[in-house]
Structure formats: C-alpha cells, structure tokens
Amino acid sequence: ELKVEQNPLFLSMQEGKNYTIYCNYSTTSDRLYWYRQDPGKSLESLFVLLSNGAVKQEGRLMASLDTKARLSTLHITAAVHDLSATYFCAVDYGDNDMRFGAGTRLTVKP
Amino acid sequence: EAQVTQNPRYLITVTGKKLTVTCSQNMNHEYMSWYRQDPGLGLRQIYYSMNVEVTDKGDVPEGYKVSRKEKRNFPLILESPSPNQTSLYFCASRGTGRSEQFFGPGTRLTVL
Numbered sequence: 001e002l003k004v005e006q007n008p009l010f011l012s013m014q015e016g017k018n019y020t021i022y023c024n025y026s027t028t029s030d031r032l033y034w035y036r037q038d039p040g041k042s043l044e045s046l047f048v049l050l051s052n053g054a055v056k057q058e059g060r061l062m063a064s065l066d067t068k069a070r071l072s073t074l075h076i077t078a079a080v081h082d083l084s085a086t087y088f089c090a091v092d093y094g095d096n097d098m099r100f101g102a103g104t105r106l107t108v109k110p
Numbered sequence: 111e112a113q114v115t116q117n118p119r120y121l122i123t124v125t126g127k128k129l130t131v132t133c134s135q136n137m138n139h140e141y142m143s144w145y146r147q148d149p150g151l152g153l154r155q156i157y158y159s160m161n162v163e164v165t166d167k168g169d170v171p172e173g174y175k176v177s178r179k180e181k182r183n184f185p186l187i188l189e190s191p192s193p194n195q196t197s198l199y200f201c202a203s204r205g206t207g208r209s210e211q212f213f214g215p216g217t218r219l220t221v222l
Contacts, residue, residue: 042215042216
C-alpha cells in the first residue's frame with residue numbers, strides 16, 4: 001500500500017527557534033514535493049526533490065530527500081510568524097500518481 | 111499569467127443532482143489531476159490524466175468521472191452526488207518531466 005506519513009501533525013513553536021517536519025513514505029520513489037497552504041487558500045509549491053541526497057533551500061526553509069530511508073525533512077530555521085501555515089509533502093509514484101501526507105499545521109508564536 | 115482556473119468556487123447542491131466542476135490551465139501542461147481535501151486526511155487524488163484522452167484512477171475515484179477531450183480542460187463530473195462528497199476540491203496541472211505542480215484556487219462543494 002502506498003502511504004505517506006508526516007509528523008508532527010501539529011506544531012507550535014516560538015519565533016527564533018528551529019524545528020524539523022518529517023515525511024516518511026512506504027514505497028520507493030525519487031520524486032518528492034513540499035507545499036505550503038495558508039488558511040482558505042490553495043497550495044503553493046515550495047520544493048521539488050528529484051534524487052537521493054537532494055537538498056534545496058529557500059529563505060528559512062530547507063528540504064532534503066533520502067530515498068534509501070524513504071524519508072524527507074523540511075527544516076525550519078529561526079522561525080518567524082509569516083511561516084505559520086500548513087505544510088504538505090507529496091510523493092510521486094509515477095505518471096502523476098501523487099500521494100500526499102496529512103499535513104503539518106505550523107503555528108509560530110511571538 | 112500562468113494559471114489553473116476552477117469553476118464554480120463554491121457550490122451547494124442536493125443529493126442526486128448531477129454537477130460538473132470545470133478546470134482549465136493555460137500552460138500547455140500534459141498532466142492534470144483532481145484532488146479532494148478533507149480535514150486530517152491531506153489531499154487525496156481522485157483522477158489524473160497524462161494527456162488528451164488518457165486518464166487513470168487515483169486513490170479515491172468512486173462516485174466521480176472525468177474527461178480530457180482537450181489538453182487545457184479537465185472537468186470533474188459527479189453523476190449522483192452524495193453527502194460524503196462534501197469536500198474541498200482542487201485541480202492541478204504540471205508539465206512532463208520532473209516539474210512542479212500548479213494548483214487551482216479550489217472548489218468548496220456541499221451536498222445536502
């Protein structure tokens with residue numbers, strides 16, 4: 001069965017702190033995506049990770065992919081309030097067969 | 111402007127009344143998908159299409175139909191909607207290769 005698990009599902013953090021969101025998936029794939037969703041809005045693409053060992057960074061967010069462990073991480077550095085949103089990982093199992101994690105709702109408090 | 115559009119954005123209907131949600135993209139993308147989003151479940155893929163006249167079932171296809179007669183359009187059809195299809199629906203598209211996926215604004219459907 002194709003499964004994608006994210007944890008934690010809820011994350012409340014103080015501004016300035018660091019934290020990591022984990023995305024585990026059940027079946028081998030070398031294509032993984034991270035998205036951001038603000039309340040009441042659509043999904044915005046953050047990162048596309050296409051090979052083992054891929055690492056991408058944008059501002060305070062850094063994503064990595066370990067295809068052998070079937071694990072991707074989204075690391076948040078020195079969080080700010082603007083990063084409050086729900087973050088999803090999604091695994092592409094080929095020909096656009098996409099499976100999403102349940103999402104991590106991040107709240108950054110002053 | 112490159113975009114994916116969906117209509118309607120909000121729809122309240124009654125059980126059994128056929129409805130269609132339209133999706134259109136202007137990026138000449140080959141791949142298009144429909145998803146539903148429910149609290150605690152993330153997004154689940156309903157159907158996807160690899161090109162014109164080529165579609166396949168996703169994770170939760172029961173109760174839905176799609177068609178891809180033109181590259182830019184990918185309508186989602188509910189022949190006989192039921193209350194368990196009340197959800198937020200997203201259409202998405204992407205090009206071939208390993209490119210990012212673009213999402214439409216969403217359609218909030220309520221079936222009474």
